[in-house]
Amino acid sequence: MNASLPSSSxxxxxxxxxxxxxxxxxxxxxxxxxxxxxxxxTVVGSFVGSVPSIVAVILNYxxxxxxxxxxxxxxxxxxxxxxxxxxxxxxxxxVLFVTLIGIPIAAAILIGVSLWLVYRIARGWLRLQDRRPxxx
Numbered sequence: 001m002n003a004s005l006p007s008s009s010x011x012x013x014x015x016x017x018x019x020x021x022x023x024x025x026x027x028x029x030x031x032x033x034x035x036x037x038x039x040x041x042t043v044v045g046s047f048v049g050s051v052p053s054i055v056a057v058i059l060n061y062x063x064x065x066x067x068x069x070x071x072x073x074x075x076x077x078x079x080x081x082x083x084x085x086x087x088x089x090x091x092x093x094x095v096l097f098v099t100l101i102g103i104p105i106a107a108a109i110l111i112g113v114s115l116w117l118v119y120r121i122a123r124g125w126l127r128l129q130d131r132r133p134x135x136x
Contacts, residue, residue: 028053086116
């Protein structure tokens with residue numbers, strides 16, 4: 001086993017295909033963010049409602065068993081949680097948006113979530129590139 005590559009506590013290295021899928025998922029999420037920035041959609045709207053992000057989360061669920069027990073498992077968990085937490089905060093913002101008083105709070109939440117999404121995808125992808133787990 002290559003000493004420069006991290007592995008899990010049981011010594012397993014992730015499958016190369018699982019690493020590739022993790023890169024593809026980060027790329028799909030990044031594409032959704034770029035569409036949100038450059039297009040008419042919002043970053044959050046594009047992230048939670050676009051085809052690239054939905055395909056990305058489906059890939060996460062289909063392939064996460066390939067990463068189980070390795071350092072890569074934390075990336076799959078990071079990607080899945082990023083998607084679902086974004087949806088949660090969009091729902092909170094929508095509920096607040098229906099009240100006149102809640103509109104500024106909803107706008108602040110959506111701006112904050114947009115920045116948070118950029119951070120989560122960039123940080124995760126950089127750590128994946130370095131072959132490092134997310135939570136270490």
